[in-house]
Amino acid sequence: MEAAARGEPRPRPGPGPRVLELYSGIGGMHWALRESCIPAEVIAAIDINTVANEVYKHNFPSTHLYPKTIEGMTLDDFNRLDFDMILMSPPCQPFTRIGSQKDVLDPRTKSFLYILDILPRLSKTPKYILLENVKGFETSVARDKLIQTLESCGYNYQEFLLTPTCLGIPNSRLRYFLIAKLQPGAFCFQTVNWILEGFPHHERDDWKQSKLPSSDQTLSTGDHTEKLNNSECGHADNSKCQEMETLIYKLETSGHLERKLKQNNNLSIQMIQDFLEEKLQNPSQYLISPKVLMRYALVLDIVGLTCRRSVCFTKGYGHYAEGTGSVLQTASDVELSTVFQEFETLSENEKLAQLSKLKLRYFTPREIANLHGFPAEFNFPEKISVKQSYRLLGNSLNIHVVAKLIELLVQ
Numbered sequence: 478m479e480a481a482a483r484g485e486p487r488p489r490p491g492p493g494p495r496v497l498e499l500y501s502g503i504g505g506m507h508w509a510l511r512e513s514c515i516p517a518e519v520i521a522a523i524d525i526n527t528v529a530n531e532v533y534k535h536n537f538p539s540t541h542l543y544p545k546t547i548e549g550m551t552l553d554d555f556n557r558l559d560f561d562m563i564l565m566s567p568p569c570q571p572f573t574r575i576g577s578q579k580d581v582l583d584p585r586t587k588s589f590l591y592i593l594d595i596l597p598r599l600s601k602t603p604k605y606i607l608l609e610n611v612k613g614f615e616t617s618v619a620r621d622k623l624i625q626t627l628e629s630c631g632y633n634y635q636e637f638l639l640t641p642t643c644l645g646i647p648n649s650r651l652r653y654f655l656i657a658k659l660q661p662g663a664f665c666f667q668t669v670n671w672i673l674e675g676f677p678h679h680e681r682d683d684w685k686q687s688k689l690p691s692s693d694q695t696l697s698t699g700d701h702t703e704k705l706n707n708s709e710c711g712h713a714d715n716s717k718c719q720e721m722e723t724l725i726y727k728l729e730t731s732g733h734l735e736r737k738l739k740q741n742n743n744l745s746i747q748m749i750q751d752f753l754e755e756k757l758q759n760p761s762q763y764l765i766s767p768k769v770l771m772r773y774a775l776v777l778d779i780v781g782l783t784c785r786r787s788v789c790f791t792k793g794y795g796h797y798a799e800g801t802g803s804v805l806q807t808a809s810d811v812e813l814s815t816v817f818q819e820f821e822t823l824s825e826n827e828k829l830a831q832l833s834k835l836k837l838r839y840f841t842p843r844e845i846a847n848l849h850g851f852p853a854e855f856n857f858p859e860k861i862s863v864k865q866s867y868r869l870l871g872n873s874l875n876i877h878v879v880a881k882l883i884e885l886l887v888q
């Protein structure tokens with residue numbers, strides 16, 4: 478029988494922090510911890526999703542994974558785990574613009590409120606906390622309760638709104654992050670009581686910088702334009718005033734096109750082609766069907782191989798066409814604008830013939846994993862379907878962004 482099952486604390490594996498990964502999903506936090514090179518060990522992960530747990534176990538067979546609800550863990554269970562760090566991505570549906578917005582009244586927030594209740598009562602308050610959630614969380618009651626709890630427990634903390642483009646990755650995924658460190662531990666940068674929209678600058682040899690990171694001292698490669706364009710999860714900004722603007726082609730106004738052009742000309746961001754698989758297995762399954770093309774062509778976010786942008790991939794990718802993530806134009810010799818020229822005047826057959834020239838396909842799960850920063854060693858068990866992979870990746874996070882935050886948290 479294992480020590481934990483006998484009610485005894487687990488033996489310490491090494492010198493670094495012992496990490497508890499809550500809402501572990503497919504282990505995005507675990508991969509980020511590895512990338513951060515912090516000498517830490519995930520001593521337990523907890524998630525209720527059986528499919529996600531299959532993927533987690535496949536990639537981290539030696540990590541103790543609890544396939545149960547967080548509320549199903551007692552205070553004693555948590556105390557026995559004897560952890561120093563919590564990494565967590567609570568469910569985001571209660572806080573998204575298109576979700577329920579029920580905030581703390583949504584039953585899916587219950588487990589998070591339970592964690593806030595447990596935190597001050599732990600026999601050892603963890604030294605480090607990192608939380609990830611959607612944009613929208615920052616204005617929630619749940620966030621206010623989190624801050625109250627952290628302040629009453631004696632944490633220093635910093636909030637962020639970050640997207641992978643600030644690290645040169647051609648994918649928008651604007652997310653809320655909070656890192657908290659138990660006092661007297663101090664951060665290697667000056668915290669501020671507003672939300673940072675880039676990573677704080679620091680001198681490699683002088684982490685204890687004293688200057689306040691003002692807005693122009695943060696790395697904000699295109700963040701502002703991105704927020705306007707992709708404020709949550711890649712849904713086109715269909716506000717009333719834009720409906721009044723002239724459409725150039727597709728449903729794009731000159732403003733949309735200018736923004737995309739600016740993103741594609743931003744040389745600090747890599748090209749989409751750097752994230753693609755060389756040879757697809759069963760490529761026909763990724764082609765966009767004529768039915769989807771005909772119904773959704775105008776709302777698909779289309780990116781080419783040399784583009785330096787893509788919109789946020791959500792769990793509905795490959796299933797719902799609108800606002801769930803970009804699709805790839807594999808025909809590099811065709812101009813998107815020419816395909817949509819006088820499109821409305823064409824017959825159905827002519828429309829399909831035009832659209833087919835683009836050779837559009839979905840990104841594969843591996844390619845989305847690449848954009849999310851998952852390393853080559855990460856993979857899905859064979860029995861996990863493409864659709865399930867999209868769902869799980871859509872719920873996950875950008876590894877590079879979180880790895881950098883873990884470094885900021887611990888250094």
Ligand SMILES: C[S@@+](CC[C@H](N)C(=O)[O-])C[C@H]1O[C@@H](n2cnc3c(N)ncnc32)[C@H](O)[C@@H]1O
Pocket residue numbers: 500501502503504505506523524525526529545546547548565566567568569588869872873874
């Ligand atoms: C936003 S996803 C986290 C994804 C994860 N960070 C990853 O990289 O895949 C939220 C996860 O919380 C899990 N979850 C939701 N409510 C839960 C609860 N009450 N107890 C345990 N896990 C829960 C879901 O199954 C889902 O995998």
